[in-house]
Amino acid sequence: MPHARSQTENEIDRYVKQIQQLHHIPGLTLAIVRDGKLIHRGNYGLANLEFSMPVSDDTVFPLFSSTKIFSVVAVHRLIEQGKLSLDNKLVDFLTDLPEAWREVKIEHLLSHSSGLPDIVMYENLPEAEAQQAVYAQAILFKPGAQFDYNQTNYWLLNRIFQKIIGQTLSAYIMETQFSGTQTSAFFEGNHLAVMPNFASGYNNAGDKLTKRNWHFPHYNYAAAGLSLSMNAFLDWNKKLDAGALLSASGLVKLRQPFVYAKPRNFAHGWDLIELNGVATYGFTGGMATAYRQVPQKKMTLILLANAMFIPTVQRPGLDAIVNQLLTMADELP
Structure with a gap:
């Protein structure tokens, strides 16, 4: 009742x-x-x-960039296991980087302080072509200097996961965070896909609603490709609270503020927003x-x-x- x-x-x-x-x-x-x-x-x-x-x-x-919540937990899980460190440089895992990218660290990717150009500009291209295009762009500032949100950070994290554990970041998330709930938790970049219980997306910027026809490439699923039901999300949150996904100390490390040269409130992967003097943490995606x-x-x-x-x-x-x-x-x- x-x-x-x-x-x-x-x-x-x-x-x-x-x-x-x-x-x-x-x-x-x-x-x-x-x-x-x-x-x-x-x-x-x-x-x-x-x-x-x-x-x-x-x-x-579809969660859009709220997908990063789960990608960040996955990264900190590898850190807890000693397979990765916030201080690791990208070149510890990726050997094909432009010279200007060689000082970028994992912590810079998580805090959006890498200064890297945004691969989202080339998301309609195959991965090899998108990589070539973004590598040709100049780095924007010294890593750690300021906050500059971009999707390149999570494309690189996905490549690093493939080097370390032989899996994409999205596959690792499904295996370690959503075992057995694939019908209510899955990665899908095509928002016009026909899936059980999949909500139709709508554009509401004008006077008339239109069908949302967004698409995220598979190679950047870690940035914006996860879809969940509320039931699946609540089950995941229960596991997080119980320490089944990260230890209490790992969650504290995730929430630790990153110190930028140009101040901005952000933690090591999640946004940090003060509400009436109280710290809150999380992420939003697609303004939805x-x-x-x-x-x-x-x-x-x-x-x-x-x-x-x-x-x-x-x-x-x-x-x-x-x-x-x-x-x-x-x-x-």
Whole structure:
């Protein structure tokens, strides 16, 4: 029998539906966990407009760059096993790098302080051609100097995983983080693919919704290729909290702030956002998905949508929405 919803849960529902309407989001799902207990969960709207399919606990959403959450855990898992170090230089594993890239370290890839040109400019090319094109570009700044988000970092991490363990980073994630849940957790770069429970994606930048036709190349799946249902995401989060994916000390290392020459809040792989003076950690992807931990409050929020939360003067962006939801969640019983 469903429990009676508290006033705060109803307020969260009203806020989500308001935001959903403001941003023209067909469907989304939200879960908030505190101290291992699910304190709020809701499915809102439609996973597929054409067939009026409602969002369910099993609806699978592409995560976009929130995929990096899992890639970062995989990297720190290898660090715990002594197979990799934050201080390792790329040239310890990759011998074909341009001379200017030779001082870049693993920590620079994780903190987006590598200064490398962005391979995303060439993502429609085969990997060999994309590699040649990005290698020909100049490095932007001395590694560690500042934050500059790019997908090249995760393409290189994928290549390093293949050198160290003979697997792609995406295959390693599936093997070590999602064993047995392939129907609700999988890598797929084509967002028009027909898959069980796969949410249809929509572009909502104009007056009319259109089908989202995005594609991520397999060689950069570690940056943006994972798709999950909320059930699968919650199971994964439970394993993370239990220390089954990383030890407590490994998670602390992941959350440790990286010190840039030009200051910016970011940890060793996850974003670091202060909310009312409290540190929160996580990632957002495609302006549509978000994962945020608040260790001080033992709270985690997961939000997955099938269209983008595009910020304007009248509409808050995804980080602001997550902050508001976390603030409201403080009042949940």
